[in-house]
Amino acid sequence: MGMAASLTHDIIHGPPPPVDPGWGGGGDDSEGRGADRRASFTGLFVGLAACTMVFAALTSAFVVRRGLSDMNDWVSISKPTILFWNTGILLLSSFLLDLSRRALKSGARARFNVLWTATTLLGILFLAGQAYAWYQLRQAGMFISTNPASSFFYVFTAAHAAHILGGVGALIYVEVQALRLRLGPAKRTWIDITAIFWHFLDGLWVYLMVLFYVWG
């Protein structure tokens, strides 16, 4: 033991060592609402990293599978034009969502409710639009197993729609809380998290559109 002590220890006399606030938590009162809010944001960003990995994996499969098509089985599909309308709807919804957050910050609760409701409705409209795009593809005889391009189109849009469904769920939750006048400080965290998630899905969709039209 003697050897260990001489190698690894340095005796410091005096007052107790200072409390180092460190990074992240560590320094703050972790029982307070600040920690809750911070943890919620960390959780959100970690969750977004997971979503990103799912789509990165699908993208890498997409790139590899497309590169492997030496038998010419990759046939680019004609995408329904409604996709552009859907893109517009989603972008608009993100825009309204941010206006709505600003309204809440400036205390305009009624305006917040209207804008948030509009965002939610646009989100649902987007899903309906995606369903219509699938319907059109079906009518054109483009099924999931028709060729790898159509397979990936269905997989990507379905995976994105599943996330949008979650986003709409969160939007509706905030909506209900707002209408019941229960938007306390804790719910502000919900609002911010829902908004960031929604913007993420918006960006993800734009990325997918680029993927479809450039490589699909």
Added chain:
Amino acid sequence: MASPSTHTAHHAPEGFIRKYVFSLDHKVIGIQYYFLGLFSVFLGMSLSLLMRFHMVNPNVVVKWFATLWPAAAAGGVMTPELYLSLMTMHGTIMVFFVLTTVPQSGFGNYFLPIQIGAEDMAFPVLNMMSFWTTFLALVVMVMAFFVEGGAPLSGWTAYPPLSGAGPLTGPGEGMGQNLWILSIAIFCGASLMGAINFIATTVDLRCKGMTLMRMPLTCWTWLVTAILGLLGFAVLLAAGVLLLLDRTVGTSFFLPAGLFINDHIIANHKGGSPLLWQHLFWFFGHPEVYIAILPGMGVTSQLLSTFARKPIFGYKAMVYAILSIGFLGFLVWGHHMFMSGMNPYSAMAFSVLTMCIGVPSAIKTFNWIGTLWGGKIHFDTAMLFALGFVSLFVTGGVSGIFLGQPALDLYFHDTYFVVGHFHMIMGVAAIFGMFAGTFFWFPKMFGKMMNETLGKIHFYGTFIGVYCIFTPMHYVGLVGNPRRYSDFSNVSYLAPVMPVHQFMTYAAFFTAAVQIIFLINLFWSMWKGPKAPANPWNCTTLEWSIPSPPPFNNFGDVHPVVYHGAYEYSVPGAPQDFIMQTDPANVSSSGH
């Protein structure tokens, strides 16, 4: 729905269901995970015993085989297909429901919040959902035994075309394989929820004074494991969905054209790439190895320091080694695919990166030995298992250096050498980490002490037993004994190694029998063990500063404050040979 971070839900629950079944308490959830893993490990072990029995008695009629599997073991003799399904389920259950579940979700859930001075995990509701989703995944997986055709045959890696082409490829490749994929997808979801919780908790809920560099190494390993799980399981989820689509709706992500299976031409697939699955799978699969082993490394570090009464040697080096193992773990998946016909230049890159992992691994090993050097070692059972972990990690790691070289791997890859290697390092070493954790933390979790005599008998039996099972596997692998086959009795060049197989089978049954001692010790101690004091091992970390078992909210109404690093043992000038992290004593090491 509660607020995203659910401290609002945090008051002691009443009633059996809320308290023990759908509990939000991280400690109860940790114990739930532990018992889920305990059930799974005995299920997985039983399957391995059946395999070992069959391998040395391929033609012996066992009546109850016919009762259990009327089709796959008609007349009481196991078919090769049944053997493969046992192998698949053994690997799957062990990797996912034991190695991934117990060290991280079990011990991590219970002890991460306490060790960092938090009241609970960041998202208790998500935590509960994560456990019950894992439970559902296990139920779906076990259901595969009971559907028509039985469990799948394609191994825990589920390589297509075997896993993708449907029932034509064999019994178990119908509904059984579908359930397998579904279960894994559900498991991925559960693991992602768990990872979110672990990361947010570690980053944001550390108490005053608990800087990152004061965290116990267990917390570091849980954090890095969570990051690996987050990135890895997301990819496996995506791959699983694509494989399921190939099987069910006729897409061709992984299935090529011109497959000819069991006298049938598979006409409805073309252009897919089985290698694509291997890349996606191993991008998850290799980090998965570290998901299994890292928490064991954390526990071992904690125990070696505690029971040698010395600070961990090179705390910072340990932290950086954990981080670099985690990072490099994502760059080496190709070393599982040297046999796939990949470009030799890619193989060389993967090989060099694989060798690089040897560096942080060696740093850890040397630091463990440095920790023991000159220490006053207490050989309690927990410590014995930690020492066993170091031994197995080195033994299993050294053969990894052979396998990491493409030229050697081409020879070894489909032999028992690989089976011996991964069981040593990923299987048994990780299991020893779990045993070490069990003996170390049992007093805290259940408020009782385990029996040391039974513990030591269990340790020596298991330690000798596992070496007797897995060391000879390297030898039969060198001889050229292929893996995944159910019967070698008619293979003339393997006749000389059949006695070795016989020996391994005896060793397997012996080792399994010794585990009964563990079960008796575990359950007997839970009810009848002597009452545990708050800090039976004179350990420094926060879980030992509170009663055994801890109250519902861990620290009562006190918010702990941390003044020291986690391994202040034998500090000169200190009144005792350990300084609790919460002790405001004016002595401190310079280390951290």
